[in-house]
Amino acid sequence: MYRTGDLARYRTNGAVEFLGRIDQQVKIRGFRVELGEIESALSRIDGVDGAVATARDGPSGEKRLVAYVITRLGSVLSVADLRKTLERQLPDHMVPAAFVFLDTLPLTRNGKVDRKALPAHDIADQKTDAHSAPRTVTEWILVREFEQVLNVSPVGVDDDFFRLGGSSLSAVKLVEQIRRTLCSDLPVMAIFQAPTPSRLSSWISGERKEKYAPLVLMRNGGDGRPLYCVHPAGGTVVRYQALADSLDGVTSVYGLQSRSVFDPRHLDGSIDDMATTYVDAIRLRQSRGPYHLLGWSMGGAIAVAMAAKLERSGEEVAFLGLLDTHIHSKGSATVERSVLDHLHQFAKLEGVDLSRELQPAHYEKLQDVTSQMSDRERFVYAALWGLEQGFWRNVSSDLLEFLYSDAENASKLTRDLRLGMISSPIHVWWARRSLVNGESFPVDWRAFTRGSVTLEIVDGDHDEIVRSIDVHGRVKSILGSLRPTQAGDSQ
Structure with missing residues (x-):
């Protein structure tokens, strides 16, 4: 036997019940940590008059270190000062997750620190402020x-x-x-x-x-041929996650994301070039068809261009789904967006329902203030105004610049796109609020394919359609009916 510092007792059935420690050692992220070492390091910092370290339970039951510190009168030590100093002296797992400044430490009748009387602290409230x-x-x-x-x-x-x-x-x-x-x-x-x-x-x-690898596996499972979801403007595939989850057990789902996600300075040159890159990527994963493609917003236009390339190489596209995909005629003018358009763009990004937040007076004031601004100025004004109102968190100027440039480039790419005729059947979902005058479809996709075109209208707007459980159910049903009768090299 050897002394471990663990406190335990024998139960009547012969089992050993662990009760805790007889010293001040705790386990953090798999490491044994001696709290006295942390307290000693804190006490050596100029301006610290006393310190106690302890372990608190987090929301998920894991242990997290909290340091309670008494500073010398006149000291201007901050949490950042304490953390930086400890990071130079201690391993990362021994640096407390949070620091609490106290005037005095609670004591027992015997004059020892009463650890049980230390105030509780929500570690989630203490985060780095700089560059957040x-x-x-x-x-x-x-x-x-x-x-x-x-x-x-x-x-x-x-x-x-x-x-x-x-x-x-x-x-x-x-x-x-x-x-x-x-x-x-x-x-x-x-x-x-x-x-x-x-x-x-x-x-x-x-x-x-x-x-650079555009493919990201969003859901693995099922014996059907994979579904490839093409990114909208912005380049990410995160908005497809709910759809991917709904197809669990049916098929694997891959997202195709833009290089700009990893390199903000990158701007795609044309939808045709993007389609070539993405077709090459999916053929490395799936050498032969039939292929299943889906695109929301601009992603639908890219998916159609991909289908054309696959067909020209002798492959079949058995499913081509378009979610509220609009295209513009060659040389069409740029659509002027109001400050409200930009506000709703940010709101969708942050998951905020502005219809419950904005009052008619807001609309009138915002339109009046921004009427003489350029589109870029309205974009920035919308971001800052929404932040001021508490609708969303802080956004950096770098991210604002990327989002605006990417949206402008996406608009240009769709205006420059010239789609040829394909043979693949197309399944089109339109958001009800996207219909022209409440009844006409923005694009007649029958003009772009020799195959069949199936149209469905879904309640909601352009941003809500990708999360629609009705769409998810139909895609699941369609792909289920297209499952191969025997395994091929598509898996």
Whole structure:
């Protein structure tokens, strides 16, 4: 036998029941941590008069370190000062997730620190303030994945996953989620090497710049041929996640995302070039048809261009689904967008229902203030006004610039697109609010295919259609009916 410091007792059935520790050692992220070492390091910091470290239970039951600190009169130490100093002296897993400043430490009758009397503290409230706004689409996606897995909001791009309460198990869950929305081959060790959205974004972008791969596996399963979902303007495939989840057990779902997600300076040159890149990618995954393609918004136009290329190479496209896909005639003028259009664009991005937030007086004032602004100025004004009203979190100027440039480029690409005739059947879903005068379809897709065209109208608007359970049910039914009778090389 040897002394471990564990406190236990024998039960009547012979089992040993663990009761705790007789010392101040705790386990954090799989490491044994001596709290006295943290307290000693804190006490050596100039301006600190006393310190106690303890472990608190997080929302998911994992242990997180909290330090309680008494500072010397006149000291101007901040949380950032304490954290930076400890990071130079201690391993990462020994740096507290949160710091609490106290005037005095609670004591027992014997004059010892009463740890049970230390005030509770919500670690989720203490995050890094500097550079908290997402600057790229990748950071924007990662911030939301952190928030979902940790059940903490808001999360800044410099907030550490583990200091917000992440554990080894939740790190695996986070990586699995990111694999489905952004980077299929992300290793688990990445979150340990780069535990903030900013650092993880740089890690992913660095990998993808070297070896860009548009395919991301969003849902694995089922014996049907894969469904390939093509990104809309913005380049990401995160909006397809609910559709992918609904097809569990039916087929695997892959997203096709733009290079601009990983390189904000990249602007795609043409839809034809994008279609070539994406066809090459899916044929590496699936060498022979039939192929199943789906695109929402601009993604539908790309999907049609992909179908044309596959047909020219002798392949069959058995399913081509278009979700509220609009195209413009060659040389058509740029559509002027109002400040309200831009507001709703941001609201959809953040999942905010502005119809419940905006009053008629808001509409009149906003239209009046921005009537003489350029489209870019209205875009920025909408972002800042919504932030001021508390409708969404902070957004950086870098992300604003990317979002505007990408939207402008997407509009140009669809105006320049010249689609030829294809033979594939097309299944078209239109959002009811997209219909012209409430009854006419914006595009007659029968003019672009020799195959059949099936039309369906779905309640809601352009942004809601991709989340529609009616659409999900129909896609599931169609793909279920197209399952191969025997396994081929498509899997």
